[in-house]
Amino acid sequence: MELWFTEKDTVPGLALSVKVNKVLHREKTDFQDLAIVDTPIFGRMLFLDNIIMTNIKDEFVYHEMISHVALNTHPNPQKVLVIGGGDGGAIREIIKHPKVEKAVLVEIDRRVVETSKEYLPEIACGLDDPKVEVLYEDGIKYVNEHKNEFDVIIVDSTDPIGPAVGLFESNFYKSCYDSLKEDGIFVAQTESPYYNEELIPQIQKNLRALYPITKLYLAFIPTYPGGCWSFTMGCKKYDPETVDLSNWPGYPTRYYNPEIHKAAFVLPNFVRELIKE
Amino acid sequence: MELWFTEKDTVPGLALSVKVNKVLHREKTDFQDLAIVDTPIFGRMLFLDNIIMTNIKDEFVYHEMISHVALNTHPNPQKVLVIGGGDGGAIREIIKHPKVEKAVLVEIDRRVVETSKEYLPEIACGLDDPKVEVLYEDGIKYVNEHKNEFDVIIVDSTDPIGPAVGLFESNFYKSCYDSLKEDGIFVAQTESPYYNEELIPQIQKNLRALYPITKLYLAFIPTYPGGCWSFTMGCKKYDPETVDLSNWPGYPTRYYNPEIHKAAFVLPNFVRELIKE
Structure with a gap:
């Protein structure tokens, strides 16, 4: 069978x-x-x-690309918050960065963390690192209670249905903005541009109302619908496309490199059209 | 039901x-x-x-990316050959380029062309253009009989099983090389780097034995396995990454633009590793 x-x-x-x-x-x-x-x-x-x-085969793409673009745009990403991401993959990547001193993971579902530790140790391996704090609570509540604290906030959520709906709403984006320091960077996974022609422009619009610099970038992820995945960044000060990456510390990665960092922001015409102001 | x-x-x-x-x-x-x-x-x-x-929804990606990268790398792509590509999508793109004077399509299966004209007119619409010659014969035989003739050769084949097997073999690559003029450019669709860890390096190796410049580039194609598709180019003279695109004629495209042309050659680490010499 x-x-x-x-x-x-x-x-x-x-x-x-x-x-x-x-x-x-x-x-x-x-x-x-x-x-x-x-x-x-x-x-x-x-x-x-x-x-x-x-999954074990292609998880490196998503976890590297949701983490390293923001981390290497910020000149000093000491304190990083991950909302969701209970599998630990983003955390594993974040603590590779030599300037990160503390990474907080706020996952609403304790069982995602526990099960990932048991069955996906290759992904969850960073969760017990001394730099990492894991909290089991509502990410929306957490950012509301932590103002002006983080250099980078990463929203590693499920799709905008079920428990993650609130993580795609403008109130939450405003709370994240306030939870970032004055030069902070926000990044979220924002689905496929081939199949979310309404969601992606809406997220852009919501973030543009908050951040002077709002950009979308893409990566190849075979197990997500369409294989083409978008991430949306809001930056208070630093521009991910013009940042000087010549001093990139060069920790081991399988997808990310400084050239990919820049090229990921180069968009096909139909995606440019989707997010144009 | x-x-x-x-x-x-x-x-x-x-x-x-x-x-x-x-x-x-x-x-x-x-x-x-x-x-x-x-x-x-x-x-x-x-x-x-x-x-x-x-398919109607995402065909623009494949057809633009298999055509325009080579066409805009060559300074004067007057005569272009397509092997396979009986749906006509590559031809539709090729004749957008103002310097193209003649495009020859060599498709082994007449029924692919006829059926595409009947059911997929949005894709096949260029096949009756006066610049286009459609021949129903074996592409391998055709290139063997046409030496030093084309500026650009595009291999728009099916997967390397069934009728297309010969289009992935080194004898065929040598015949294409000879069928190109002294500054010609070869490009072929070469499957997904996520699932073809043996085929892609082998193609690179075969083309490197012929061309001074051999490069791989990627595009997002939702309906092909993994959504990440590769194209391999062999160039006798012009480098697609360093070519000056500031004078790009700017015909209408939905995926291709001069920035995408360059960014498509920026490879994730695992793909760099796959094709390293």
């Missing part, structure tokens, strides 16, 4: 299926349906509410 | 499914299984041997 998992409904009329060796873990947490499966093509995979979150 | 088409086996353990409104046409040609289906998400789609070839 062949076992396949099929992700449906994230994009209507489209489905991605992955052959499964074994379902290693499945539970209903207080927030969502959580599963870990082992697959021949991507190794172990994490699913939340039947949507592919991360 | 919901009808879905599933592309399996192009990458083992992975499948992409598309909801189908209606199967508009299906036949066994002399060379392959050909189908045209209408879908809610991608509009009309062309399948060959059950593999997604092109």
Whole structure:
């Protein structure tokens, strides 16, 4: 018997299926349906509410690209906040940066962290680092209570359905703005430009109302719908496209490099059109 | 009843499914299984041997990126050859370039051209242009018989299985080299770097044995496995990365622009590693 998992409904009329060796873990947490499966093509995979979150084969792309672009745009990213990201992949990348002194992870679902530590140690390996603080609470509440504190805030959320809806709303963006220091940088995963023609311009608009510099960049992520994923940045002071990267510390990465940092902001015409002011 | 088409086996353990409104046409040609289906998400789609070839929604990416990078690297691309590409999408793009005087399409399967003209007129619309010659023959034989003739050769083939196998072999690459003029440019679609860790370096190696300048570039194509697609170029004289594009004629495109031309050659570390000498 062949076992396949099929992700449906994230994009209507489209489905991605992955052959499964074994379902290693499945539970209903207080927030969502959580599963870990082992697959021949991507190794172990994490699913939340039947949507592919991360996997051993291509997770480096998402986690490097959501972290290093902002970290290397800021001249001194000492204190970093991650909202969501309970698998630990963004944290693992953040603590590679030599200037990071403290990284706070605020994940609403404790079971995502615990299960990732157990089944995805390659991804979760940074969560026990002494620089890292892991909190199990609502990210929206957390940023409301922490003003003028962070150099970089990374929103590593699920899709804008279920527990993550509030992380795509303008009130939350305003709270993040206030939680950043006066030269801080905000970055969020913002879905595919091929399938979110309304969401992406709306996020741009909301961030433009707050930040003098708002930019979108792209990366190749095979397991997300369309394989083309966007990240949106709001910067109070530093421009990610013109920043001098010649002194990049050069820690090990598999996707990110200073040339990719710049090239990721070069957009196809249809994406330029999508976010034009 | 919901009808879905599933592309399996192009990458083992992975499948992409598309909801189908209606199967508009299906036949066994002399060379392959050909189908045209209408879908809610991608509009009309062309399948060959059950593999997604092109579709109305995202075809612009592939057809612009296989054509304009080479055309705008060459200072005077008067005569262009396309091997394969029977849907006509590459031809439609090529004849946008004001310097192109003649474009020859050599497609082995007449039914791909005829069916595309009937069902995909948005893609096939350039095939009746007076600058275009369409020939139904074996591309390998054609390049063997046409020496020192073309400024640009574009290999718009199916995957390296079935009728296209010979289009990934070093004998064919040598024939294309000889079919190009002394400053000619060769470009071929060369699959996904996420799933073809052996094929892509092999193609690089074969082209490096012929051309002083060999480069790989990438584009976002949602309907091809992984969404990340590679093209490999061999150039006798002109370097696509350093070419001056400030005089780009600026015909209408939805993906290509001079900045994308350059950024497409900026590779993630794992792809650099894949093709390093």
